[in-house]
Amino acid sequence: MESVLILLPLVMAALALIVPSNYWRPWLLPFTALIHTGATLAVILHPEWGSQTVWLKLDPVGTIILLTVSVLYLFSAFYAVGYLHFRRERPNRIFCASLLAFLGLVSLAIWAHHLGLMWVAIEGTTLVTAPLIYFNHTPRSIEATWKYLVVGSVGIALALLGTFFLAYAAMQGGFTASLNFMDLLKQAPGLSKIWFRAAFILMLVGYGTKMGLAPMHTWKPDAYGEASGVVGGIFAGGITSGAFLALLRIYQIGNAAGESQFMAGLLIFMGLFSMAVAGIFMISQRDIKRMLAYSSVEHMGILALGLGLGGPALFGTLLHVINNAMTKGLLFLSAGNIHRAYASKSTDQVRGALRRLPLSGALFLAGFLAITGSPPFAPFISEFSILNSAFSLEHFWAGGLFLGFLFLVFIGMGITVLKVVQGRVPEDVEESPYKDSFLTAAPILAFMAIVLGLGLYIPDFLQSLLRAAVSFLENQG
């Protein structure tokens, strides 16, 4: 099964390089995504169908991430077809190949139970997604790609160094050096404390760069701002989730090593700091996609915070991975439509989206409410549970700051979003040929349905998956 999940997209990527038709090529995306999602569901229902090797193994935590990425990718793929049909003037060979390769690599990162292999896969996702940012070939997109590559590579290099430190910590603890996850987990109590801590810091900074925790987030607004909506969604929901998985791995080892106290301090600090930075930078942000990028920074901060709180917060944190990905898909795709319809993403021109694009505008507005944690949307449930845990764990300051920053973010985002959707379309904005079509609107509606649905009801199977993941993270059984 893992071969379907990992190799099929890579093969399809190669195929995309070969297929000559600019029109038919994008259909490879939904085709692959459907199979991928199907395989994901199959492997969740029948775990025995997946391999259980030392190298590749789907554990409960990986299941959550895999499901998230696969569903996000599925709807985004359909959207991508609509998007690319609209951008028929641009060759999409590299674009499609990159997107497909990304799916394969991220699946590899999820399956990998060897930290080195995981690193290779995640670094691979950085590389294959660079051309996606560059799709528009404008000077600004070059600049964004460059920053993405440099900052991202440096960060991920630090993560590699951290990975090596971890192995060295095992060596110092008297074990044979290994980067196998299960080995490390077993050896955890004996790891050299200092080397483990150094490794954790480096991996936090390294994978944090990939997630976009402040202050390593600097590439994020540029990359998200210049990439198309569908790419932004996949970045904000897919790549970040993959990187967060890497952080979960080291976290789990740390948990087993009895280092939770140490990790909590750093994670809570980084989480709150990211939220603060995101909130501040969102206020008076005029570019809707950059704003969404900062929102992503904020939510990575929430994830880090939730992880730092640990214990009862883990359920909410893992749930938030899903909720964040789905809501980001919703937001980026609708922002992409709005961008199309106005040929601009600055609030100077983009006004009255509810009038020009009733559906996308309304969904964008709903997405804003969802992502800022308003009930009845799903992120509220996860954020509430994180806050609840903060209070139960007596982290009153962290909880209070969390709420304060949520408010800051709400203000920052609200100013921009309401400017975009409300009012009248400025008169100097040209008529646009773009209208919401089935392929560009239905995926967003699907995300909306998920976000609303999960806000009102979490299906039992998902709950049990999340519970299994939490107990796996806490090394119980």
Next chain:
Amino acid sequence: MNELINAIFVIILALNLFALGSSRIISVIRIVALQGVLMGLLPLFIHSHLTFTAILSSAAAISLKGFVIPSIMIKALRDVQIKREVEPLFGLLPCTIIGALVTAAVFLICGRGNAVGQSELSLIIPTSITVVLIGFILLTTRLKSLTQVLGYLVLENGIYMFSLLLLEAIPLVVEMGMLLDLFVSIFIVSIINNKINRTFASLDTRNLSSLKE
């Protein structure tokens, strides 16, 4: 054996400083290439019994770091026809001095700690950390995109060096994967370099600052 290894370490450290102090990009490329080759050679000396995989991986590393990447870089350099050479944020001499200070500081800190265990590898950790930090210095003080890539390469060299401590932890597949990633990233970066040059008529990254806030 020990003496030889230590000598290589010293050369690597010296190359760091040369890289910091050199004013011509082409010579920095060569310095980094030489450092890569030395890194590739190290495992052959460290490990008493040479396995096939060790030889294979070191051959791959040497060929990639010593030859393939430098040639890509040199080609990129020719393409962009750089007139002015390395442009540091502040002078070359201060950079070199900072580099020396960082080297000394790392060795001092690591010397105090109990981290250093085996005798023959005693210098790997401080050396690799130093190389990583020098890579950072190159990255942050050089303004041309090409020189920043070189900084990244130095950084990678440092990390690679650390991995020599734990050869058995890193299987061949992973090692090859890492080298492949490095190769692809340099490849993509050089493409982007090319585009930068064509779009902005310069490699100066200060031009790349229209995206802010």
Next chain:
Amino acid sequence: MIDLMVHLLFLLLLPPLLMGIINKTKAGFAGRRGAPLLQRYYDILKLLRKGMVLSATTTWVFQAGPLITLIAVLLAGLLVPLGSSPALFSFTGDFLLFAYLFGLARFFTTSAALDTGSAFEGMGASREVTFAVLTEPAMFFAFLVLARLSASLSLAGMLHSRFVALDYPGSVAPMVMILLGLFIVFLAENSRIPVDDPTTHLELTMIHEVMVLDHSGPLLGVIEYASALKFFVLGSVLINIVMPLYTDRPWLNWLMFTSGMIGLAFLVGTIESITGRLRLPRVPALLIVAVLLCSSAFVILLR
């Protein structure tokens, strides 16, 4: 039963007489003979028989104003104890009804004034509602003091239970203070000097009289009667505080009460003769003094 009948009779018949007494007093101070004591009765009767002029801008509110005012004041009059009568109706919380009935009257008086669309009547309405904002707190502070002292929540209980003062330690000072405060309120509510001069000829400075400029005939008669009634009702509250009635003989009580009311009218006439009207901007200061007196009384009582 007889007491209640007398209560009703006094309430309905006595008020215009007090107006006459005031005028007589003022005339006496001025060295004139003045109008007959019963002049106000003649006036009202005459006005009721006359026809009226209605402004074209007015609506039914203009005519309802005097009417509702009269009804409200009359009802309020049924709630106060007079002489040896313990009030026609008495129940817990009736003092609130008492206060708010005056509010009802105020609402309709001022509305009727605004109905004419005249600038002067607007001025009067504006002043009326303004001063009420200061008289109400004074009145309620006084109620608080009375309620605490009498342990009763009805007007009759507060005023007429032979309680007061004597068996409650330290109650004399608060009583005197609220008496003074209420007297100021009484003058303001009835638009007497020094708050308002009912006989002035300058509309710009009037309060009550300017609001009824446009009423004529029967309506004016009703207004005249209602304002006399208001004087009587509010005055009886003062008299009740001053002289808690002690005797067992009803006729003596009634006599004391009547002489008290006449004394009050005389006092008002005297004040009107020897002082002048305050400048309008100074009036709030006087009313604030009343509020302060009553509130200090409350604070002293709780001390």
Next chain:
Amino acid sequence: MALSGGPASWLPLKASTGQRLTVGLFLGGSLLGLVGTVLSLLDPGAATLLLPWGFPWGRFAVVIDPLSAFFLWLIFTVPALGSVYSLSYWRAAEHPDNSQRLGFFYGLLAASMGMVVIARDSILFLIVWEIMALSAYFAAAVEDDRPEVRQAGWIYLVATHIGTLILIAMFALWYRETASFALLTPVAVPLSRAGIIFVLAVLGFGFKAGLMPLHLWLPGAHANAPSHVSAVMSGVMLKMGLYGIIRVSGLLLQLESWWGWLLLVVGSISGLYAIALALSQRDLKRALAYSSIENVGIMAMGIGLALLGRASNRPELVLLGLGGALFHILNHGLFKSLLFFNAGAIIHAGRTRDLEQMGGLGKNMPVTAGLFLVGAVAICALPPLNGFASEWLIYLGLFKTLAAASPANLALAGGAAVVLAMIGALALATFVKLYGTIFLGSSRAPAAPPAHDPEASMKIPMFCLAFASIFLGLLPSLIAPLLEKAVRLWAPLLASGLTLAALVPQLWLTYVGSGIIIIIAGWACWQKILRQGKAVSRGVTWDCGYAKPTAKMQYTGTSLSQPLVRLFSFALRPGTLKNLTNLPFPGKSEMQNFVPDAVLERLVLPVFQRCSRFIPKVYIFQHGQTHLYVLYVLLICIALFVFSGIGGGL
């Protein structure tokens, strides 16, 4: 069966095909809801629904108890009347692009309010609470092409969001202390923590209820929403905030007297300050909105009194305070909606909300004028209408603190009665001003088209509300059992066995009130008969000798309130816009007085502006220089190493 109330009212959401259908469904839903409420009161056991829910925490817990039921009366009547009202007021044909949206969110608002009062689980509560807040936003900001609507809507959204965040914190703390999300039975929480929970509840719910100084969203939102939405927001939605405070304080078994004092003081300040602001407004709907804050202040005083009563074990204070507050909630819901409907009728007749453009409307709109008068008399708490009936209870409660047995510090609460009296006097001034400047005198805007009374579908809801106001004013004793049940639920130990009838002779209000009405009616007839044959001549208003008075010479609303505004200028801080010419030959001069909202315009907005000036200064850190971005990565790495204390250990 008894639960039909909640779910049934969801029906209207689904219908947006035709406005009539929507309204019909809405009425049906509300009717079902009312039936459900009645049934739940008859059979308390059946009104509980506890279902497991799709979350690891919490349940779908829905209970209709007497307290919820009391609020349900309001929720199922006023919005339903409003929806009928909207048939003419917001005709689908005249608002093609937003009438559907408005209908949807209006229905959602009503339905979610119904859910708010019966939800008995923290998470469920928060969800329906926020649905309510958001649908109110969308209903109020339906005319988003107007900048002032957007501005007001945004302020509302920010305020409601911060309120929700505080509530989230409150419920999180609640969970911490009780280890449960349920809001079913009273719980003993340690006093220190209970105090924090209570303060958070007052803050969070206070934003919705509009307690000063948390009211800042309220005037703008009410003024700019469609009138039937304003009516529902003011008449019903604000009360949800009070419901929250009542519910949470009822669920905390132990309490301290400072809780009561807090609400008493906050309520007094809200009442006084808001009514003074209402008096000084030029905008009809803003004035009504401030008056809502005032009334919420009065209700808060009642709740505060009840808390004091609970803390000092005085059941009569609890019954009078909370009973009066609840009764006033109901009454205010009726007459404030009536007034907003009236305001809508005026706007509908082609007028603005500017008081200085009105005058003399009573002649063209006699029905509206009469109904407004009913609302105004009721809201001034004048007998014989319902406003007096409820304030009466609160007054009596406050006076009861003076009973000889009370210690002096409790008796001090009686001082609040004075505040209430002052509020009453100011409210009277306000509504005399409103009624007088709108309906009486002659028109100040001669060019405006002749106004007219609205259509039947707007009049009928107003008549219903006016009738209810009079009815409850005359027969307050009918409501007493409902109040007693609700209060007993809130303070089960204290108020058992005590009835309102034992404390308050409510029947007297019936006698006196009907007396007043009969006498007035009788006199009116008599006058009619009497006046036959009498000379009644018509003329111009006597203007002290000036022969040709014009409408422009009338006293304006601003001048009417000017002495009071000046009296309170220390708190109101009125401003003046002047353009007076001092030339030898005076040209056109202008002068305008206005009173800004102290909290919003003098405090919050300036702070926000300062922040928005300061914040961009931070933006230089995102400067676009790649090599410095790399430096950030290095620096945070070093910083983490240093601060985690292992830098030296390596």
